[in-house]
Amino acid sequence: MKIMFKTTSPGPAPLPERDPHVRFTDLCAGYAGRPVLHQLSADIPRLATTALVGPNGSGKSTLLGVLAGVIHPTSGDLRHAGERPPAFVPQRAAVADALPLTVRQTVEMGRWGERGPWRRLTRRDHATVDAALDRLGIGGLARRQLGELSGGQRQRALIAQGLAQESDLLLLDEPTTGLDPEARARIAELLTALIADGVTVVQATHDLEAARAAGTCLLLQDGHLVGQGPPEQVLTTSALARLWQSL
Numbered sequence: 001m002k003i004m005f006k007t008t009s010p011g012p013a014p015l016p017e018r019d020p021h022v023r024f025t026d027l028c029a030g031y032a033g034r035p036v037l038h039q040l041s042a043d044i045p046r047l048a049t050t051a052l053v054g055p056n057g058s059g060k061s062t063l064l065g066v067l068a069g070v071i072h073p074t075s076g077d078l079r080h081a082g083e084r085p086p087a088f089v090p091q092r093a094a095v096a097d098a099l100p101l102t103v104r105q106t107v108e109m110g111r112w113g114e115r116g117p118w119r120r121l122t123r124r125d126h127a128t129v130d131a132a133l134d135r136l137g138i139g140g141l142a143r144r145q146l147g148e149l150s151g152g153q154r155q156r157a158l159i160a161q162g163l164a165q166e167s168d169l170l171l172l173d174e175p176t177t178g179l180d181p182e183a184r185a186r187i188a189e190l191l192t193a194l195i196a197d198g199v200t201v202v203q204a205t206h207d208l209e210a211a212r213a214a215g216t217c218l219l220l221q222d223g224h225l226v227g228q229g230p231p232e233q234v235l236t237t238s239a240l241a242r243l244w245q246s247l
């Protein structure tokens with residue numbers, strides 16, 4: 001996707017290869033009658049993980065929604081350099097437990113963008129789904145109902161659905177929340193491997209360990225960007241104390 005949103009026409013040229021994967025400038029967005037994000041300007045670097053950090057309600061999911069193209073900015077400029085639509089993996093809690101879907105069907109939905117929900121999947125689609133299941137180590141769970149899995153297993157199924165979209169921009173909303181240390185470490189390893197494979201990753205997270213391992217952090221407070229840069233510069237004790245003391 002070259003340009004998802006612009007305020008003036010004709011729009012700016014797509015970002016060249018060496019530039020960030022996404023750049024937004026003076027971005028404002030929210031919900032009907034509820035402005036949430038205020039004048040955000042930042043780059044999402046290519047082939048790295050960017051962590052969105054901030055207290056509950058600071059706007060992390062809203063920003064992911066804007067990057068995913070499901071929430072439209074009210075003003076500002078947003079440019080993507082990626083060739084394909086982003087893959088968006090929502091918070092596990094946002095996915096109904098009772099959905100009558102197997103793990104495999106859940107991952108197959110990742111192919112709908114390409115194929116549409118009513119067309120038969122091709123052999124290549126099935127191979128992509130198998131590869132995503134294997135990559136998350138859940139091939140053995142493929143026939144199980146999503147609702148009967150543990151939180152960590154369900155999270156892996158949702159990430160596999162994201163991978164099945166074969167996008168070069170993967171947007172994850174709190175992928176490690178509620179997971180045990182081993183499951184968190186497994187997801188961290190996966191994200192590192194994906195970057196080596198040419199994927200840019202953005203994750204909203206409350207997991208400071210994951211945020212410290214990211215290439216870049218965007219620190220949000222009440223819909224404002226209050227810090228951006230390498231985690232060691234952004235996630236300082238004083239910045240975090242300021243953020244959480246203000247609650």
Ligand SMILES: Nc1ncnc2c1ncn2[C@@H]1O[C@H](COP(=O)(O)OP(=O)(O)OP(=O)(O)O)[C@@H](O)[C@H]1O
Pocket residue numbers: 031032034036054055056057058059060061062063204
């Ligand atoms: N669908 C919606 N309609 C109206 N307001 C919403 C909606 N979703 C979120 N909000 C509001 O937008 C603000 C930012 O919410 P958002 O979910 O982006 O924050 P967050 O940083 O991701 O929070 P959390 O860490 O709790 O997931 C909050 O005030 C929230 O109440």
